[in-house]
Amino acid sequence: MNWLDKLQQIDRRVIYTLLLVVLLIPMFRPLGIPLEVNMTTQKVYDLVQALDPARDVALFVMDYSPGGSPDVHPQALIVAEHLAQRGVRTIMVSFVDAGPMFAEQVLDHVSKKYDIVYGTDFVNLGYLAGMETAIKNFAEAPHTAFERDFRNNPVASMPIMAGITHITDIAFIIDFQTGDPGYNAFLKQVQGPYGVTYAAGIVTVSVPNAMPFVQSGQISGLLQGLRGAAEYEVLVGSPGAGAAKMDAQSLGHLLIIGFIIVGNVAYFLNKKKAV
Amino acid sequence: MRREVPLVITFVIGVLLIASYFLQGPILGGEYTWKTLSSDITNWGVLVSAFAVGIAAVNLTRIHGNKITNQRPGFINSIALIGTMVIFIAVGVFNKHFGTAGTRALFQNMFDYILSPLGAAMFAIIAFYVASASYRAFRARSAEATMLLIAAIIMMMASAPIGALIWSKFPVIGKWLLDVVNMAGQRGIRLGVAIGGFAASMRILLGIDRGHLGSE
Known part of the structure; x- marks a missing residue:
């Protein structure tokens, strides 16, 4: 095997090791690569900024699984922080079983930074089984969909639920998701029929699928994977989990592109040699 | 009868839900409204889904229980699965009904330090x-x-912050690929899927497509 063949068949363990090294370096020594804010992230930020804390209630949908959480959880943390910073009352609900536990993590994060009162400023309603059917059920009667919240408190007597009898009483929905149910279900059951302002935070791989709905205006704002979280952190002025990992992503992408180029150059030189 | 009854239920529920999307006010002049009807049906749907989760747990126990009993290859993994499932259910149910600050912390910690990192690692x-x-x-x-x-x-360079540092046009071309080329393809697929979905729904509602009922 000549060196050109070898360059086309680099052992996967070499690739894994180099990638690990490249991902670890910025975790310990951040490079501070500047980040340009995407328009779809800016729109989510603007929507939260436009909410009136005295009147508006936001619905914070926690529909992600542990598998996709590295991409979406940092988004949820920073948007919740922004909502708490602005004093917007926020109802958290999940249509995915892991959602309520992630909501508790978000509440824990936010309560360390802001003086929020559970049941008045924030509430974690818990998980409602039934996927798209459950979303429709919740939309039609949010006040009766849960008798008790995730912490076993009666929902009806909570100040945050006062006046919330239909999804149209919610000013803004932000839906963090990794799959089903996701924006498709919300667009069909909530945004379409009732016209409630809807934004989403999704994993990077789902972005191309969601773009037609962003362009049509049905999804009013979109956080695109980990980068979306990092951009939002820049906007809020609170660098966190997202920003810290963007340098690692940059170097990881560069390494993959480097390997692709090496493989292709070796392929063409080999082909030329053979002719 | 085993096939006819589910077909009739599917048809009636489907038609009522479609009607409740377009109609408002009382049904046949009574107190019961289309909105209440839709709400009641989706409530049933939520209940059925909750039962389905329970059935899935029973099914999982049966399949992996057999694997453990017969000591088939990989039965150690089945023991780990059943064991963690039982522990999670036990702690979760106990926490829900007799929960104290301690049990709540235990349940949350099990999620935070076992399930969540494992999922993230995958x-x-x-x-x-x-x-x-x-x-x-x-x-x-x-x-x-x-x-x-x-x-x-281009997309890798456009989505990583370093791309703009290397060449300022990477994000611009990446956005164009996403907003124009990708969008055209996605729209076509979406429209096709929507029309196909509508046709498939009608076939199920009318009982032409019976795949969801299983084999005879």
């Missing part, structure tokens, strides 16, 4: 597979493969 491993697979698969062997290769490199 997600992270994909990066290594993707790196290795893209190095092997992205070869400019044909015009189509070259286009895919160039688009992939």
